Amino acid sequence: xxxxxxxxxxxxxxxxxxxxxxxxxxxxxxxxxxxxxxxxxxxxxxxxxxxxxxxxxxxxxxxxxxxxxxxxxxxxxxxxxxxxxxxxxxxxxxxxxxxxxxxxxxxxxxxxxxx
Numbered sequence: 622x623x624x625x626x627x628x629x630x631x632x633x634x635x636x637x638x639x640x641x642x643x644x645x646x647x648x649x650x651x652x653x654x655x656x657x658x659x660x661x662x663x664x665x666x667x668x669x670x671x672x673x674x675x676x677x678x679x680x681x682x683x684x685x686x687x688x689x690x691x692x693x694x695x696x697x698x699x700x701x702x703x704x705x706x707x708x709x710x711x712x713x714x715x716x717x718x719x720x721x722x723x724x725x726x727x728x729x730x731x732x733x734x735x736x
Contacts, residue, residue, distance in 0.1 A: 623647045623724040627716055630730030633706055641701040641730055643716030651694035656719035657701045660729070661712040671719035672699060683709070706734045 629641040643655065656671035670690050672678045678690040689702040699716055713729040 623650075625716055625724060625727035627714060627727050627730040630714060630732045632733045632735065635707055635734055635736050637706050637734070638702070638704045639706065639732060641703065641714055641716075641732075643699040643701075643727075645697045645716075645724075650697040654719040655692065655699045655716060657690070657699075658715045658717065659710070659712040660715065661709075664712075666715065668719060670701065703732070706732075708734045708736045710734050 624646045626644045627641060629639060631639060633639055641657065643657070652674050654671050654673045656668045658666045659669045660666040669684050670678060670680045670688055672690040672692055676692065680688055687703065687705045690699065691702070692699045701714070703710065711732060711734050713731050715726055715729040717723045717726060
């Protein structure tokens with residue numbers, strides 16, 4: 622049973638930075654492509670970035686150049702460095718496998734960017 626714990630969210634002004642962490646227990650984290658998903662208020666949860674087991678990262682256009690993924694497989698943790706945050710980055714951020722089927726979803730971590 623894989624358990625995912627997201628942390629690092631908070632309230633930040635536009636232009637600010639946050640680093641999110643995704644820690645996992647109970648699974649083979651290191652061989653999976655891990656994604657960060659964002660659920661904006663009133664919207665569905667969408668994948669915004671993913672990182673392969675080899676460390677290759679892919680970002681959606683809206684965060685490209687501002688967000689950076691990294692992973693520490695020894696710690697079963699994936700990080701999302703978010704810079705130049707915009708109000709439209711507001712939402713609850715979740716991590717999970719980027720490929721189906723997903724593991725059980727964690728609680729997520731809330732990011733609020735004020736203008």
